[in-house]
Amino acid sequence: MTKDFPEQVLSDKQQHIILTAIELFAEKGFDGSSIRDLAARADVNVAMVNYYFGSKEKLFEAIVEYRASFMRGKLDEIHANTSMTEIEKIDAIIDNYVDKILAHPSFHRILHQELLKREREALHDGIIRIFVRNTSVLHSIINQGIRKKVFRKVDPELTMATLIGTINQVMLSKPLCGILVNNDPNFDPYTNVAFKNRLVKHLKLLMHSYLLADKR
Amino acid sequence: MTKDFPEQVLSDKQQHIILTAIELFAEKGFDGSSIRDLAARADVNVAMVNYYFGSKEKLFEAIVEYRASFMRGKLDEIHANTSMTEIEKIDAIIDNYVDKILAHPSFHRILHQELLKREREALHDGIIRIFVRNTSVLHSIINQGIRKKVFRKVDPELTMATLIGTINQVMLSKPLCGILVNNDPNFDPYTNVAFKNRLVKHLKLLMHSYLLADKR
Amino acid sequence: MTKDFPEQVLSDKQQHIILTAIELFAEKGFDGSSIRDLAARADVNVAMVNYYFGSKEKLFEAIVEYRASFMRGKLDEIHANTSMTEIEKIDAIIDNYVDKILAHPSFHRILHQELLKREREALHDGIIRIFVRNTSVLHSIINQGIRKKVFRKVDPELTMATLIGTINQVMLSKPLCGILVNNDPNFDPYTNVAFKNRLVKHLKLLMHSYLLADKR
Amino acid sequence: MTKDFPEQVLSDKQQHIILTAIELFAEKGFDGSSIRDLAARADVNVAMVNYYFGSKEKLFEAIVEYRASFMRGKLDEIHANTSMTEIEKIDAIIDNYVDKILAHPSFHRILHQELLKREREALHDGIIRIFVRNTSVLHSIINQGIRKKVFRKVDPELTMATLIGTINQVMLSKPLCGILVNNDPNFDPYTNVAFKNRLVKHLKLLMHSYLLADKR
DNA sequence: CATGAATGAGAGTTCATTCAT
DNA sequence: AATGAATGAACTCTCATTCAT
Numbered sequence: 001m002t003k004d005f006p007e008q009v010l011s012d013k014q015q016h017i018i019l020t021a022i023e024l025f026a027e028k029g030f031d032g033s034s035i036r037d038l039a040a041r042a043d044v045n046v047a048m049v050n051y052y053f054g055s056k057e058k059l060f061e062a063i064v065e066y067r068a069s070f071m072r073g074k075l076d077e078i079h080a081n082t083s084m085t086e087i088e089k090i091d092a093i094i095d096n097y098v099d100k101i102l103a104h105p106s107f108h109r110i111l112h113q114e115l116l117k118r119e120r121e122a123l124h125d126g127i128i129r130i131f132v133r134n135t136s137v138l139h140s141i142i143n144q145g146i147r148k149k150v151f152r153k154v155d156p157e158l159t160m161a162t163l164i165g166t167i168n169q170v171m172l173s174k175p176l177c178g179i180l181v182n183n184d185p186n187f188d189p190y191t192n193v194a195f196k197n198r199l200v201k202h203l204k205l206l207m208h209s210y211l212l213a214d215k216r
Numbered sequence: 217m218t219k220d221f222p223e224q225v226l227s228d229k230q231q232h233i234i235l236t237a238i239e240l241f242a243e244k245g246f247d248g249s250s251i252r253d254l255a256a257r258a259d260v261n262v263a264m265v266n267y268y269f270g271s272k273e274k275l276f277e278a279i280v281e282y283r284a285s286f287m288r289g290k291l292d293e294i295h296a297n298t299s300m301t302e303i304e305k306i307d308a309i310i311d312n313y314v315d316k317i318l319a320h321p322s323f324h325r326i327l328h329q330e331l332l333k334r335e336r337e338a339l340h341d342g343i344i345r346i347f348v349r350n351t352s353v354l355h356s357i358i359n360q361g362i363r364k365k366v367f368r369k370v371d372p373e374l375t376m377a378t379l380i381g382t383i384n385q386v387m388l389s390k391p392l393c394g395i396l397v398n399n400d401p402n403f404d405p406y407t408n409v410a411f412k413n414r415l416v417k418h419l420k421l422l423m424h425s426y427l428l429a430d431k432r
Numbered sequence: 433m434t435k436d437f438p439e440q441v442l443s444d445k446q447q448h449i450i451l452t453a454i455e456l457f458a459e460k461g462f463d464g465s466s467i468r469d470l471a472a473r474a475d476v477n478v479a480m481v482n483y484y485f486g487s488k489e490k491l492f493e494a495i496v497e498y499r500a501s502f503m504r505g506k507l508d509e510i511h512a513n514t515s516m517t518e519i520e521k522i523d524a525i526i527d528n529y530v531d532k533i534l535a536h537p538s539f540h541r542i543l544h545q546e547l548l549k550r551e552r553e554a555l556h557d558g559i560i561r562i563f564v565r566n567t568s569v570l571h572s573i574i575n576q577g578i579r580k581k582v583f584r585k586v587d588p589e590l591t592m593a594t595l596i597g598t599i600n601q602v603m604l605s606k607p608l609c610g611i612l613v614n615n616d617p618n619f620d621p622y623t624n625v626a627f628k629n630r631l632v633k634h635l636k637l638l639m640h641s642y643l644l645a646d647k648r
Numbered sequence: 649m650t651k652d653f654p655e656q657v658l659s660d661k662q663q664h665i666i667l668t669a670i671e672l673f674a675e676k677g678f679d680g681s682s683i684r685d686l687a688a689r690a691d692v693n694v695a696m697v698n699y700y701f702g703s704k705e706k707l708f709e710a711i712v713e714y715r716a717s718f719m720r721g722k723l724d725e726i727h728a729n730t731s732m733t734e735i736e737k738i739d740a741i742i743d744n745y746v747d748k749i750l751a752h753p754s755f756h757r758i759l760h761q762e763l764l765k766r767e768r769e770a771l772h773d774g775i776i777r778i779f780v781r782n783t784s785v786l787h788s789i790i791n792q793g794i795r796k797k798v799f800r801k802v803d804p805e806l807t808m809a810t811l812i813g814t815i816n817q818v819m820l821s822k823p824l825c826g827i828l829v830n831n832d833p834n835f836d837p838y839t840n841v842a843f844k845n846r847l848v849k850h851l852k853l854l855m856h857s858y859l860l861a862d863k864r
Numbered sequence: 865c866a867t868g869a870a871t872g873a874g875a876g877t878t879c880a881t882t883c884a885t
Numbered sequence: 886a887a888t889g890a891a892t893g894a895a896c897t898c899t900c901a902t903t904c905a906t
Binding site for chain 6: 466467468478479481482487488
C-alpha cells in the first residue's frame with residue numbers, strides 16, 4: 001500500500017481551515033490571500049493558522065499533504081490489473097482523472113498556480129514530484145502498449161501531456177470554459193454531469209484514434 | 217501587412233520595465249512581486265512604475281496590451297487563405313502557436329497565473345477575451361472541416377482544448393517538462409529546437425489521426 | 433443626569449493616542465501630521481493607529497466623537513430651566529462656553545481647521561452638525577427673549593456669531609492673543625484665570641448692552 | 649507712505665499661479681494641496697512653482713505678500729482723518745473690513761488656517777504681524793474714544809476681538825453660515841449684497857450700543 | 865488549549881523638488 | 886525661459902507573525 005505523506009491526524013478545526021484555505025487560495029492566489037481574510041472566512045482566530053500550521057507557507061504544505069494522494073490508490077490498482085488491455089486501462093484512467101479533478105477544482109487550481117511560479121522551491125519540487133508520480137502509471141501503460149504493438153509508436157510523454165493538458169485546459173477558468181463550451185460565462189461545467197460525460201467521451205475517442213489507429 | 221504590436225509609443229525605459237516585469241511576474245506571480253523588487257531588477261527608481269504606468273495593476277494591463285496581439289495577424293491570414301485545406305490550416309496553426317508561445321514562455325505563464333485566479337475581474341475578463349479571440353479562428357476552421365465532412369464529427373470545443381491544452385501542459389513548469397521529456401529538471405525545452413519539432417510533430421500527428429481518421 | 437462623553441469604551445492606549453493626536457493635529461494640522469509623528473509622540477507602534485482606529489481619517493472621527501458632546505448637557509439644562517430669565521440664561525451660556533472651550537483649546541482649534549477647508553465632506557458636514565446643534569439652544573433663547581420683548585429686536589443669528597466669534601477670535605492663535613491682551617507673545621491666556629474672567633466680563637457686558645439696551 | 653513688502657514685480661503667469669493657489673489652498677488646505685494639483689488646475693508645468701517661487705512654502709509667502717496689504721491704505725486714512733468722530737471711524741472701519749474680507753474669502757480662509765497651526769514659525773509670525781498691524785488702528789481709535797470719554801470704559805482688546813471675530817465667525821464655513829443665516833447650506837453669503845448689509849448693520853448697532861451706551 | 869493585542873517589516877503610492885535640455 | 890523626465894524620501898496602510906495570558 002502506498003502512502004505519500006505521514007498520516008497526520010488533523011482536528012476538525014484544522015480540516016476546516018484547510019478546506020477554507022483551498023477555496024480562498026483558488027480565488028485570490030496564495031500571495032493574494034491574507035491570513036486575516038482566511039481567519040475571517042473560516043471564522044477562527046487570526047493566530048490559529050500559525051498556531052496549528054506554523055506559518056502561512058506550512059499551511060500550504062499541509063493543504064498539499066491533505067489532498068496530494070487523491071489519485072494514487074485507484075491508479076495503482078489499474079496499473080496492476082492483469083485482466084485489462086492497455087486501452088481499457090487508458091479509458092479507466094480517463095474516467096478516474098476526470099472524476100477526481102472535477103471533484104476538487106479549487107485544489108487543482110491552487111496546485112497549478114504554484115506550479116506556474118518558480119518561487120518556494122521546496123514546495124514547487126514537492127508538487128512536481130506529485131505530478132511525476134501521478135503520471136508515471138500512465139507513462140508506463142502507454143509504453144507497455146507501444147512495446148506490445150497494440151499502440152502506435154506515439155510520443156509517450158507528449159501523449160500524456162495531451163491527456164492531462166486537455167483536462168487542465170478545461171479547468172483553467174470557469175468562465176472561459178463556460179464561454180467555450182456553452183457560450184455562457186456563468187455556466188458551471190465542473191458540477192455539470194453532461195459536461196463531464198462529454199469530456200470523457202472526447203478524451204476516449206481522442207486516445208483511441210491516436211493510440212490505436214493503423215499501427216504500421 | 218500585419219503588425220504584432222500595438223501602435224502605442226513606449227519609451228525604451230517603459231519597454232525595459234515591461235520586459236523585466238514579465239520575467240519577475242512569471243517567477244513570483246503578480247502578488248508575489250513587489251514594485252521594489254521590480255525596480256531593483258530593472259535598475260530604475262521605485263517611483264518610475266507609478267510614474268509611467270500609474271499603478272502596479274495598470275502595469276499589468278500595459279503588459280497584456282504590449283503582448284496581447286501576439287497571435288492575431290498570422291491567424292487571420294491562415295483563416296482567410298482559400299488555397300489551403302482545413303487540415304493544412306490546422307497544421308499551420310500548430311506551427312504558429314508553438315512558435316509564438318515558445319518564444320514568450322514568461323508572458324504565457326503570467327496570463328495563465330491570472331486566469332487561474334478569480335480576482336481583478338476586469339483584467340480577468342480582458343484575458344478571457346484575448347483567449348476567446350485567439351481561439352475563434354481555430355474554432356471556425358474545425359467547424360468548417362466538420363461541415364465539409366473532411367473532418368470527423370469531433371467535439372470542436374474540446375478538440376481546441378486538446379490542442380491548446382497540450383501546449384499549455386508543456387509550458388506549465390520548465391522543470392516538470394524537463395523531467396518528463398528528458399528526465400532532467402535542468403533541461404530547458406523552451407529554447408530547444410529539437411523539442412519544438414517534437415512537440416509540433418506530436419500535435420500534427422494527433423490532430424491528423426483524430427480529425428481525419430475514418431469518417432464513417 | 434448628564435454625560436459628557438459617549439458610552440463607547442476606549443482603552444487607555446486608545447485614549448492616549450486620541451489625546452496625543454489632538455495636540456499634534458492642533459499644532460500641525462491634520463494633513464501636516466504624519467502617523468509616524470503621532471506614533472513617535474505617543475510612544476506607540478506605527479501600526480497601532482490603524483489597528484485601533486482603522487485609518488488616519490477614522491482616528492479624526494474618533495477624536496470628534498470623543499469630544500463632540502462637550503457642550504450639550506449643561507446647555508440643555510440651561511435651556512430647560514424655567515426659573516431663569518433670558519438674560520440670565522445668556523450669562524450662564526457665556527460662563528459655560530468660555531469654560532468648556534478654554535479647557536480644550538486644541539480640540540477647538542482642530543475643529544476650526546477642518547471647518548475652514550471644504551474637503552472630507554462627510555467629516556465637514558459632521559462638524560457643521562455639531563456646531564448647529566451646539567448653537568441651537570442659544571438661538572432659541574435669543575429668539576424667546578425677543579418675542580418676550582425683554583430683548584431688543586436684534587439679528588439673532590449674527591448675535592450668536594458675535595458671541596461665539598469673540599471667543600473663537602481669542603482662541604485663534606495663542607501668540608496673537610498673548611500679544612493683543614498682554615503685549616507678550618509667550619503669555620498663555622488659555623490657562624490664565626484672570627484672562628478668563630476678563631473675557632467673561634466683556635462678553636456679559638457686551639450682551640447686556642446689546643440685548644437689553646433701550647428696547648424702543 | 650507705508651509699504652508692507654517690497655513691490656516685487658509679478659508676471660501674469662505668476663499672478664495666475666498665486667490666484668489659483670489661493671483657491672486651492674482655501675479648499676484643501678496648504679498641506680492637503682499638492683503642487684501637481686495646483687499645476688494642473690492652473691494649467692502650467694509642475695516645475696513652474698519651484699521655478700518661479702523657489703518652493704511650495706515660498707509660494708505661500710508670496711501669496712501673503714501679494715494680498716497682505718489689502719487693508720492698510722484705507723485704514724490709515726480713516727485713522728488720520730480729523731474731521732470724523734471716533735464712532736464714525738468705527739463705522740467706517742466696519743464698512744471697510746466687511747468689504748475687503750467678503751471680497752477675498754479664500755485668502756481670508758487661508759490666513760486663518762495657517763494661524764490655527766503653530767507650524768512654519770516664520771510664516772506664522774508674519775501673519776500675526778499682519779493681524780497686529782491691521783488691528784492697531786482700530787485699537788488706537790477705541791482707546792482714543794475711551795480717553796475722550798465718548799466711549800464707555802470697555803475692554804479695548806476684547807472689543808476688537810468681538811468686531812473681527814464676528815466677521816470671522818461668518819467667514820468660517822460657507823455652508824455653516826448658509827445654514828445659520830438662511831437655513832440653506834447652499835446659500836452663498838459672501839456674494840450676497842443683502843447679507844453684507846445685514847452684517848454691517850448688525851456690527852454697527854452692536855458697536856454703538858456697546859461703546860456709546862450710558863457712559864457713567 | 866486558545867486568543868486578542870501588539871509589532872516590525874514592507875507593501876503601493878504620492879510628494880516636493882531637481883536637472884538636463 | 887521653460888519643461889518633461891526623473892528621483893529619494895516619506896506617506897498611509899497591511900502583512901505574517903509573536904506573545905502574554
